[in-house]
Amino acid sequence: xxxxxxxxxxDPITNGHLDIIRRAAPLFxxxxxxxxxxxxxxxxxxxxxxxxxxxxxxxxxxxxxxxxFEGLLADYARASGARVVVRxxxxxxDFLYEFQMAQINRQFNPAMETLCLMTAPQHAFxxxxxxxxxxxxxxxxxxxxxxxxxxxVAALCRPRTDQAPNE
Ligand code: COA
Numbered sequence: 001x002x003x004x005x006x007x008x009x010x011d012p013i014t015n016g017h018l019d020i021i022r023r024a025a026p027l028f029x030x031x032x033x034x035x036x037x038x039x040x041x042x043x044x045x046x047x048x049x050x051x052x053x054x055x056x057x058x059x060x061x062x063x064x065x066x067x068x069f070e071g072l073l074a075d076y077a078r079a080s081g082a083r084v085v086v087r088x089x090x091x092x093x094d095f096l097y098e099f100q101m102a103q104i105n106r107q108f109n110p111a112m113e114t115l116c117l118m119t120a121p122q123h124a125f126x127x128x129x130x131x132x133x134x135x136x137x138x139x140x141x142x143x144x145x146x147x148x149x150x151x152x153v154a155a156l157c158r159p160r161t162d163q164a165p166n167e
Contacts, residue, residue, distance in 0.1 A: 016123035074108035
């Protein structure tokens, strides 16, 4: 069985992530979208919410499931039996980051390979941070995140109106 994992913070999942999932899924028997902790980032959406957004997004993809893990990606890959880690590359900056991560991960799990798919051009500018910022400022995120979750993401990013401006 060819198992692969697609790890990330997914805070929240975007159309860019979905594009990578849709293209990677047919290459494997099973693709697991794993929410991991990036120690350099403080998540805005709680873990359960991020997982729920992913589940709704991949509900119609039969060989895609979801998981979460706190620890090293290399350890998760070993424990899950997945040899391939899928990542999306948007820009040269992503490449430098992914190159370093792939090298480090192989130090900890030499059996693990990182497979990078080039992001579709129409998604190259999307990031979860951009989605949150646009939604928080009242912009339309319909073209940036999967339709099933757009309204909930927008509602949760909107500032609460019962708070004073500096609260
Ligand atoms: N389309 C759109 N956006 C994309 C994208 C794509 N194809 N690929 C990445 N992004 C965006 C994300 O939205 C995110 O945006 P943000 O910075 O505004 O949140 C950013 O690019 C990268 O995030 P993501 O892909 O979620 O990964 P990450 O860098 O937050 O986390 C982990 C990477 C979780 C895989 C990594 O931190 C990890 O392995 N953690 C476990 C600990 C570990 O093993 N550490 C050692 C390995 S280095």
